[in-house]
Amino acid sequence: DTEVTQTPKHLVMGMTNKKSLKCEQHMGHRAMYWYKQKAKKPPELMFVYSYEKLSINESVPSRFSPECPNSSLLNLHLHALQPEDSALYLCASSQEVRAFYGYTFGSGTRLTVV
């Protein structure tokens, strides 16, 4: 298995809802990442997990809460989002944090906040 699987592919949520995005990989990678991508903009790094521990938080608002329950799973819990949080959320993984050329990206979850 050489893929990163993200679910759901599309999500519409209200500003008072709580939802979660899921990312899964079975390549034995020990680093996992969340990126946010607005329309016609490049991906922006949000969080980095290394060996299941949060190593980088790029000053992301607390309404986004990441979780890494095990080495294959990465979740992004969403609560009280704003319409401006609507974006494509990309998950990626790599063997190690420094192995950038080994990044594998999922196809993303397209989130719409109404």
Added chain:
Amino acid sequence: DAKTTQPPSMDCAEGRAANLPCNHSTISGNEYVYWYRQIHSQGPQYIIHGLKNNETNEMASLIITEDRKSSTLILPHATLRDTAVYYCILQNTGNQFYFGTGTSLTVIP
């Protein structure tokens, strides 16, 4: 942090070579140049990377100038499936990776 500058868009005729430039005049000595591409509605895909020497793989070639202040990604025979946004990225000293604005390449039949 070192940054990259790319033209916002380029066109290329199908079957011809696509040459995508990238300027990175403030690159540090130990920073690699990476290229990724993103086809519409998909996640970014790794293409190639290099430090000083030119590199080639089954997808593309990477030419880095001797002073390392710029590089060019070459797709030798562009196809319609190569239409995508191409990102030139530097790995900075903090081992954090930031995407630049990229070049939107359109391959024309």
